[in-house]
Amino acid sequence: MIDWMGFIVVLVAALTGTVLVVGFYALGLKMLVRAGRVPVVIPAAFTDAITVLTPAEIKSAAKKAAKAARKNPLTPMQKRVALIAAYCCFTVCGLAILFGIYLIVPALHGG
Amino acid sequence: MPVDITLIIVLVIALALFFDFTNGFHDTANAMATPIATGALKPKVAVGLAAILNLVGAFLSTEVAKTISGGIIKEGDEGVLITPELIFAGLIGAIVWNMVTWLLGLPSSSSHALFGGLIGAALVGFGIGAIDFGVLMSKVILPAVLAPLTAGLIAFVATKLAYGVTRRYDGKPDGRSGFRYGQVFSSSLVALAHGTNDAQKTMGVITLALISVGLLAPDSGPPFWVVVVCAVAIALGTYMGGWRIIKTLGTGLTDVKPAQGFAAETSTAATILASSHLGFALSTTQVASGSVIGSGIGRRGSTVRWKTAGRIAIGWLFTLPAAGAVGALAALVAHLGPWGVILDAVVGIGTIVFIFLWSRRDTVGHHNVVSEVAASGEAVVIAPEIEPKKVAK
Numbered sequence: 001m002i003d004w005m006g007f008i009v010v011l012v013a014a015l016t017g018t019v020l021v022v023g024f025y026a027l028g029l030k031m032l033v034r035a036g037r038v039p040v041v042i043p044a045a046f047t048d049a050i051t052v053l054t055p056a057e058i059k060s061a062a063k064k065a066a067k068a069a070r071k072n073p074l075t076p077m078q079k080r081v082a083l084i085a086a087y088c089c090f091t092v093c094g095l096a097i098l099f100g101i102y103l104i105v106p107a108l109h110g111g
Numbered sequence: 112m113p114v115d116i117t118l119i120i121v122l123v124i125a126l127a128l129f130f131d132f133t134n135g136f137h138d139t140a141n142a143m144a145t146p147i148a149t150g151a152l153k154p155k156v157a158v159g160l161a162a163i164l165n166l167v168g169a170f171l172s173t174e175v176a177k178t179i180s181g182g183i184i185k186e187g188d189e190g191v192l193i194t195p196e197l198i199f200a201g202l203i204g205a206i207v208w209n210m211v212t213w214l215l216g217l218p219s220s221s222s223h224a225l226f227g228g229l230i231g232a233a234l235v236g237f238g239i240g241a242i243d244f245g246v247l248m249s250k251v252i253l254p255a256v257l258a259p260l261t262a263g264l265i266a267f268v269a270t271k272l273a274y275g276v277t278r279r280y281d282g283k284p285d286g287r288s289g290f291r292y293g294q295v296f297s298s299s300l301v302a303l304a305h306g307t308n309d310a311q312k313t314m315g316v317i318t319l320a321l322i323s324v325g326l327l328a329p330d331s332g333p334p335f336w337v338v339v340v341c342a343v344a345i346a347l348g349t350y351m352g353g354w355r356i357i358k359t360l361g362t363g364l365t366d367v368k369p370a371q372g373f374a375a376e377t378s379t380a381a382t383i384l385a386s387s388h389l390g391f392a393l394s395t396t397q398v399a400s401g402s403v404i405g406s407g408i409g410r411r412g413s414t415v416r417w418k419t420a421g422r423i424a425i426g427w428l429f430t431l432p433a434a435g436a437v438g439a440l441a442a443l444v445a446h447l448g449p450w451g452v453i454l455d456a457v458v459g460i461g462t463i464v465f466i467f468l469w470s471r472r473d474t475v476g477h478h479n480v481v482s483e484v485a486a487s488g489e490a491v492v493i494a495p496e497i498e499p500k501k502v503a504k
Binding site for chain 1: 147149150151152153154156168171172174248249253257261262264265266268269272273275276277279283284285286287288289290291292293296297300303304307369370373374377378380381382384385386388389390391393
């Protein structure tokens, strides 16, 4: 017997979870950028998939980020709010990860 | 205990552990291909992390299945009697197919390979009546179609969302490289979930084999040593890293960027967790592959190499029959008695060694999974991506 209802439930649940996590993480990054703290995360290793960065390019990316931060039109208060909002978003993602661990470990949900 | 039963039990345990090992290195890619591809983690660090999480995961969940095939083979009083020979032949089929797909760099489901091997062995021993085709359809074939579609759709939506939210029209830094941190967490979740699910399968196989010869009481759980060796085998396999498959999934299907990688891994994690808790089982490998393709469609300007995707799909199509054919052949030979089993083991090991030696002709390892193209890339000027500008209305 094909459990179509079960499939729909899985689809909806997975979609909701993913959209929540990705959405909040992206929003967190956006807020971080707003607050003038542009994350520049240098790849740990280079692959085909990465447009190769030279040390000079990495430097210029960091410089550009700093410049954008300096030119930030927000007042310090607004920046602080944006930063707090960013951390709130990341907290939501962190909670989602914890919920994932809760689901994975049977001892936690008694399954 | 007669010598031939001791022999076959030892062989089954050894093969089951080797299957666990291949399962580990086959599935490293599901969790770690995209973080490796985007440079979120160094290749060695990524497989090390995945190995530890698989080891931990294996100890977390040890509630093993009561049936070896999840109902595909009619087991129990009225159906097929699960003998060590049947498990043995099934494992040979599964291992050989896992090795072949690894050689070809194809992500394919290890559990489907195991099902295939067992089905083949059961067909030889007990005929077509041994197989419950309804269960086969609803538990293997249909999910194999739905898993990549579901995960692909979710990853597509997530990728669109990730890019949409962080998009800037003024050309200033968008902070998207920050998705690399997120990738570490989302892929770790996938690795942990894998450890709890897949090590358990091997524990189940060994436990059922021990029960079938009366070394364990019926309905007993796995002894502690079984849990330990299974956990170690899957972790070792994961640490070896199926670099060929990582390469296919990480760079072969589409060029993965951090935002995409995060969306894909989150989609994989969410889909697997939802499917294992809401009762519609989907294969991790198929979910992960679908996610990567979905995220490739979702990012503007990225291309999906449909030829590679097609090869993977063909691999899935063949998993059940191919592993089944090998399993059936092994079962035929095993019916000759102890010498048949020994012949099986020798030929099986020979095949594995042959495939391994064949693979040495062009090794793919942590040193070149990140390709030579990137190393020479500093000399190549690559045009910066052009972000869309908002059109004034």
